[in-house]
Amino acid sequence: MIAPKASATAKTGADYHTRPDSQTKNKVGMTDELRQVADLITANINSTTKAVLTADEAARYMGISKSTLYKMTMRKQIPHSKPNGKVCYFDRLELEAWLMSNRVATADELQDRAQAYCAHTRTSNKKGGRP
Numbered sequence: 001m002i003a004p005k006a007s008a009t010a011k012t013g014a015d016y017h018t019r020p021d022s023q024t025k026n027k028v029g030m031t032d033e034l035r036q037v038a039d040l041i042t043a044n045i046n047s048t049t050k051a052v053l054t055a056d057e058a059a060r061y062m063g064i065s066k067s068t069l070y071k072m073t074m075r076k077q078i079p080h081s082k083p084n085g086k087v088c089y090f091d092r093l094e095l096e097a098w099l100m101s102n103r104v105a106t107a108d109e110l111q112d113r114a115q116a117y118c119a120h121t122r123t124s125n126k127k128g129g130r131p
Contacts, residue, residue, distance in 0.1 A: 054088075078090075
């Protein structure tokens with residue numbers, strides 16, 4: 001008997017061990033993604049618990065780009081420190097206070113202020129003796 005020839009596309013036993021299958025690729029990809037997520041979580045926890053932040057941490061904390069943050073420091077628009085004259089550091093509590101400054105009133109608050117103002121001016125403009 002003549003043995004059938006193996007086709008060129010047939011896989012040998014060695015091929016199964018040297019080539020990663022799709023499940024292995026998925027596991028490796030998932031592991032990398034989980035590691036990235038864990039790194040992001042760690043970075044967020046660090047930036048919300050640290051008292052003093054670097055420029056990278058401050059930009060991430062505020063949700064702005066690092067270049068925008070540096071522009072704001074050059075214009076002296078945001079509180080920061082330069083202990084050695086070069087590297088910028090940011091106090092997290094000062095950043096929070098700065099972020100919450102210049103609060104915009106709601107429509108209801110503006111309406112209440114307008115009514116209070118009108119009521120006050122009516123009473124202060126009344127002259128005695130007139131009905």
